[in-house]
Amino acid sequence: MARALILVLDSVGIGAAEDAERYGDVGSDTLGHVAAWFAQRGPGLHLPNLATLGLAKAAEASTGRMPPGLAATGRITARYGYGVETSRGKDTPSGHWEIAGVPVATDWGYFPDTQPCFPPELIAALVGRCGLDGILGDRHASGTAIIAELGDEHIATGRPIVYTSADSVMQIAAHEQAFGLERLYAVCAVARELCDPLDIGRVIARPFLGSSAADFVRTGNRRDYAVPPPAPTILELAEKAGRTVITIGKIGDIFAHVGTGEVLKAAGNMALFDRMLEGLDRLPEQGLLMANFIDFDSLYGHRRDPKGYGQALKEFDARLPELAARLKPGDLVVISADHGCDPTYPGSEHTREHVPILAYGPGQPTGPIGRRDSLADIAATVARHLDLTAPGAGTPF
Numbered sequence: 001m002a003r004a005l006i007l008v009l010d011s012v013g014i015g016a017a018e019d020a021e022r023y024g025d026v027g028s029d030t031l032g033h034v035a036a037w038f039a040q041r042g043p044g045l046h047l048p049n050l051a052t053l054g055l056a057k058a059a060e061a062s063t064g065r066m067p068p069g070l071a072a073t074g075r076i077t078a079r080y081g082y083g084v085e086t087s088r089g090k091d092t093p094s095g096h097w098e099i100a101g102v103p104v105a106t107d108w109g110y111f112p113d114t115q116p117c118f119p120p121e122l123i124a125a126l127v128g129r130c131g132l133d134g135i136l137g138d139r140h141a142s143g144t145a146i147i148a149e150l151g152d153e154h155i156a157t158g159r160p161i162v163y164t165s166a167d168s169v170m171q172i173a174a175h176e177q178a179f180g181l182e183r184l185y186a187v188c189a190v191a192r193e194l195c196d197p198l199d200i201g202r203v204i205a206r207p208f209l210g211s212s213a214a215d216f217v218r219t220g221n222r223r224d225y226a227v228p229p230p231a232p233t234i235l236e237l238a239e240k241a242g243r244t245v246i247t248i249g250k251i252g253d254i255f256a257h258v259g260t261g262e263v264l265k266a267a268g269n270m271a272l273f274d275r276m277l278e279g280l281d282r283l284p285e286q287g288l289l290m291a292n293f294i295d296f297d298s299l300y301g302h303r304r305d306p307k308g309y310g311q312a313l314k315e316f317d318a319r320l321p322e323l324a325a326r327l328k329p330g331d332l333v334v335i336s337a338d339h340g341c342d343p344t345y346p347g348s349e350h351t352r353e354h355v356p357i358l359a360y361g362p363g364q365p366t367g368p369i370g371r372r373d374s375l376a377d378i379a380a381t382v383a384r385h386l387d388l389t390a391p392g393a394g395t396p397f
């Protein structure tokens with residue numbers, strides 16, 4: 001049996017990358033700072049299963065420091081190391097595409113941190129084509145903060161809240177009932193077209209519900225309108241070779257539905273874990289499964305909530321034995337991340353960090369793989385494991 005699973009723990013970085021200064025992220029360390037936050041307040045953050053797979057050793061290799069409380073007690077049962085992102089963006093598509101063998105060598109377009117942040121002609125075209133009475137926002141913002149601030153005005157005026165971040169994104173927030181979900185999606189589809197010439201990676205629909213700032217809450221109906229990867233990823237190559245591809249959670253959106261096979265969606269890391277196990281149970285010989293666990297990033301990293309972040313790590317860690325129990329000899333699991341999002345760092349953006357690479361499975365080798373100069377090494381390794389043509393980038397470990 002040779003099957004492969006790639007699990008992306010969204011934003012679980014393990015220490016600032018060498019080029020962090022270019023991004024204003026010197027000293028960031030998502031895992032290390034979450035572990036320190038727990039160690040300062042109680043018995044510490046214990047992730048026994050991830051530690052046994054070498055997570056803490058990978059972090060130590062990345063930063064020179066063992067994250068407090070995380071050291072493994074026994075033998076490490078995986079290959080472990082850290083990956084250096086070569087793509088210029090520290091965004092989700094850049095990280096995932098590189099993991100899948102396609103680093104992004106060119107620069108994305110970005111909207112400046114000014115107000116307004118969007119080109120007036122772009123907004124005029126959006127408003128005109130969608131029959132809107134204008135927009136709100138038009139600046140960089142945290143998504144939860146801006147709906148709390150402008151949600152009432154949005155409901156009163158019918159103007160959608162349009163904002164961006166340090167990522168290559170245009171995000172459009174609107175009330176699911178007052179504005180309408182399908183109408184929001186239609187506005188995003190027009191925005192996608194208008195953003196194409198500007199090389200914007202994603203337009204994101206951010207629907208929310210609630211009646212006032214006290215209870216506005218974003219719903220699971222987020223939808224991403226991404227541009228497709230610039231070259232065939234391991235997903236696309238697997239699909240073209242006739243393999244079964246199953247993708248969990250946001251993966252379909254992140255790859256613009258190219259090569260993403262059967263898409264299993266769910267809200268929340270634990271439900272995503274359930275879907276992943278379900279997918280694994282029917283993944284045939286030589287199949288590929290790729291999963292994204294989003295909560296680390298969207299619920300805790302961007303919200304700068306180290307306690308929630310650590311609890312989410314514990315919950316994820318506690319489920320790993322269930323995954324291990326379902327693996328068959330020859331299966332390969334790779335756990336990694338797409339970028340950092342240090343919940344103790346100033347601001348609300350991603351942080352430019354190294355990411356863990358933990359590779360294991362029954363009968364798989366164990367031991368350090370050190371520093372990997374590209375996240376594409378993951379795709380190269382998976383390609384070799386599944387006897388597939390490898391994407392252009394990456395060296396197998």
Ligand SMILES: O=P(O)(O)O[C@H]1O[C@H](CO)[C@@H](O)[C@H]1O
Nearest residue numbers: 141142143144165167169302
């Ligand atoms: O603050 P929210 O809306 O969650 O935005 C975050 O989500 C976006 C897409 O992942 C990122 O660009 C980041 O800024």
Ligand SMILES: [Mn+2]
Nearest residue numbers: 010011092338
């Ligand atoms: Mn991400």
Ligand SMILES: [Mn+2]
Nearest residue numbers: 297298302350
């Ligand atoms: Mn994010």
